[in-house]
Each structure stands twice: as C-alpha cells, then as structure tokens.
Amino acid sequence: HYGAFERPNGRMDMKVAENGVAAMASCYQKFDPAAYLQYNYTPPRADFERKDSIVPWKLACLHRAFTEGDVSGELLVDIGSGPTLYQVLSGCEVFNKVLLTDFLEVNRQELKRWLQAEGGSLDWTPYLQHVCKLEGRREKAAKLRQVISDILPIDVHRPQPLAPGALPSAGADCLVSCFCLESVSPDLAAFTRALGHIQKLLRPNGHLLLIGALGESYYFGGPGVKIPVVPLNEAQVCASLQQSGFTLIRLEVYTLPEDMRVGVDDVTGVFFVKARKDYGLA
Template sequence: MDSSPHKVYHVHDFDSRQYLEHYFSDKPDMAFGDDTLNFFIEKFRQVFAVGHINGDILIDLSVSSFVHHLYSACEFFKNIIVLKANNRCIMELKRWVDDRTGAFYWGHTSALLQEKEENSDQFQDQESKLRSAIQHVVKYDPEKENMTDPLVLPPADCVISVGLLDVISKYQDDYIIYLRKFSRLLKPGGHIIIIGTLGATYLTIGKDKFHVFTYDEDFVRKVLGGEGFIIDYCKVKERTAVSDLADYKSIIFIAAHKEK
C-alpha cells in the first residue's frame, strides 16, 4: 500500500477549477503568472513560429483543463483532440469550448498573446479559433495499453503534454512507460512538446497536496533519447513564483521529433 500522504492526480478527486484559480487566473494575488502564463505562451509561440511543427491532428495530454498553451497550435493544426483523465476536467473544458455561462475566464491569456505578436490583429479572436479547432474531448486511462480504449485515435502529427507526466508518474520507470504510450499516438517522424517541473515533490489544490514526480533535466533528456526522440529545442526557466502552493524549482520546455 502506498504510504505517501499526497493524493495522485488520476486516482483521487482533482478539483480542476480550483487548480486553475490557484495557478492560471488573472487575480492580483496569483503568484504564478510569469511561470504558467507568460512562459507557456511565449515558448509555444516561439516553437510554432518556426513553422516545421504542423499538420492535420494534434493530441493534447495535459493536466487539468487550461487552454492557453494551445493558442499558437491552432494556427498550425486543423484538428485538436484533447484527452482528460477525469470527469471534472472534461466538464470544465467543455464548459469553455461551448462558451457556456460559468466557464473559466481566459481573456487575460489571449491578451498576453496579442501583446507578444507584431501582428496582433491576427490573434484578436484566438479563443474562438481554438474553440473551433478542438474537435473532441476524450476521457483516457493512463494505465490501459490503449489509453482511450475502446476508441482508437488517428495517428497525430504532434502530441503536447504539460505537467501530466509529472503527476501520474511515481517512479522513473512510470515516466518512461507513460512517455512510451504518448509516443505511440504519433505518426512516424511526429513531434512531441513537453512542459514539466524540475525538482518538485507536490502541488496544492485547496486543502489537498498532490504528488509530483521529482526529476532533473538530464533525466528527461535521457528518457526522450532512449525512446527514439531527437530534441530540437530545450529551455529551462528558473522559478519566479513566491508561494508554498507548489515546491518546483524550475520549469522545462522541450520540443522533439520522433526518428522515422
């Protein structure tokens, strides 16, 4: 039996709305803006602007139900399929996709993207573009060999995963196994983009602490290489947030492609 006092993301109840309020909101006391808003938007904008990551299908496997990391992606992919592990995350995301009353407010993030773009008019209606691009929201189980069983997804040109490997992996072998499953969703030569937290052990949602797998940059580089990926871009950003809600030391952004 697991003796850890921390809950596990895909096993225990995870309050997606409270997570968004803690780490992604526009509230004045939200400490994580530079790390989870500016950094996410800037790195994805930068990587997609190069122009070699594109295609028909993108699959997003990220923690919770944030959307701003996909703003730039929807300019380069016709269809986005989002996979979520629990019903609360699915409901939260669908509320936003359907533009329903009570959806989480993301206007502050689309405004950040406009500020970073020279031609900001192109991105003025980025939320609507992204809503149209998200074709399916699908529940998955990371423990299954085919995570979306019985549904078989079409092979993707790109897989994005933000924070998910950190919270579903307890040990190094878990991380490798889950990354391998993510890799199977790709076409030969497809791309993967991963954001993770380095040196973390927990994140807090309300009164609960959730487990986070502890690793460093060398580990994730070696794992990607071992799974046949060539790293095209890597950036590590030291933490700027002052808060005890989470104890990560830095954030890593990696874009890589699978050898054919």
C-alpha cells in the same frame, strides 16, 4: 513493459508498479479544477505585465515552437489537458483539428463549459489576448472553439492511452503535454513508460512539445489535496525522451523567482522540450 521492475519474482514487482499507479489514480479523485486554476493560472504565476512570470514564459515557448515552421499537419493532441486551455492557444492556428484529453470527468466538464461558452472557473480572455498579441492577431476564441473537435478520456499508464479508434491509424501529427506525466507517475520508471505510451499516439517524425516541473515532489490539486510528483532534473528528462523513442530538438529551462513560490507546490523550475519521434518508429 514493466522493464524497470523485472526481477526473479517478476509477478510481485508488476504488482508494485500497478499499486503505485492505482495510488496516483486515487489521489486524483479529490482534484478540484477551480482551486487548481486559482493556484496556478492567476497572478503572480499568470501576470501578463511581467516577463518573468511563469505563464507568459510557457506561452512564449509554445508560440516559438509552433511558428518555427517545422511543426505542421492535420491533428494536434493535448495529453492530460486538465481544466486548462493555454497550451493549445498557439497550436490551434497551425492544426485543423485539436483533441483535448484528460483522465478526470470534472476536468473534461470544465473544458466543455468553455467550448459551449457557458463560462467556467477561469476567464481565459487575458490568455487569448496575450497570445493574439504575440501572433499579431485580433481574435482567437472562435478559431479555438472551431478546431477543438473533442475532449476525450485518457490514461497515460495504459499501453493504449486513448480508446481504440480515437485517432486516425497514422497517429497524431503533434502532441503537446504540460505538467501531466511527472504529476501522475509514482516514479521515474513509470514516467518513462508513460512517455513511451504517448509516443505510440504520434506519427513517425511527428513532434512532441513537453512542458513539465523540475525538482517538484508534490503539488496541491485542491485544498488539502497533496499530490505526489516525480522530482525530475534536466538529465532525467533527456534520458527518458531518448529511451522512449524521441530525439531532442531543444530544451529550455525556467527557474522560478522567489515570489512565484507561493506554497501550492515545491517546484523549482520548469522545462520546455521540443522533440521529434524517431524516424522508423511505427
């Protein structure tokens, strides 16, 4: 389990891994959902008039992945939802149940406010409208509120990231996860282990849709809240997927235009992965 740290003095190295994870958890105690939404989910990063804006790119990738016909089943689980909903807007039309998850209570609360139509830190209406347009639909909010069945605590660093019994024993039919694993892991080994942990939540042959940052070493989770990130390249993403029991179906890469580099992080690009859990893995 701590493979990358196994050395003659195995116990010390296990501590190193645990300390890295604990340090990340303490960084997240100051995460500010409203600020994070403001930094990443308003223009220029979410400009629906621009094709080269980052959010429309992500929504187009997800739309395509969920409408190709191979992704289907009963249950979709979003890993590390944060305070955001965009990542399940296409999936909510394909699956009867959608589970949202996050490590932080403040993020789960933010999502609950939207579910209960109490308003929140961000108006998701332009997002709902944009995805409706992609799908040729008129309405989505009611459907989304109907299919989201729960918002659960999660810790991807645990071999069992969700509470026992949270999922049916067969596992989820599909996982989506955006900007979570690389921004909660102290290093590449922890990122790969976390990918292995979430793989166990998926049924054999189930799909993983993974979106994440390339070349990022930090981001701001609020004013002055600098959170370290594992800087990834495409080859590392592919190798980690393979090591964690996934077969890559497609990798797409977005390069940030200069004017999207707005000082809230040092991300240079975004990857989108469609993968499948290897057949024969329980």
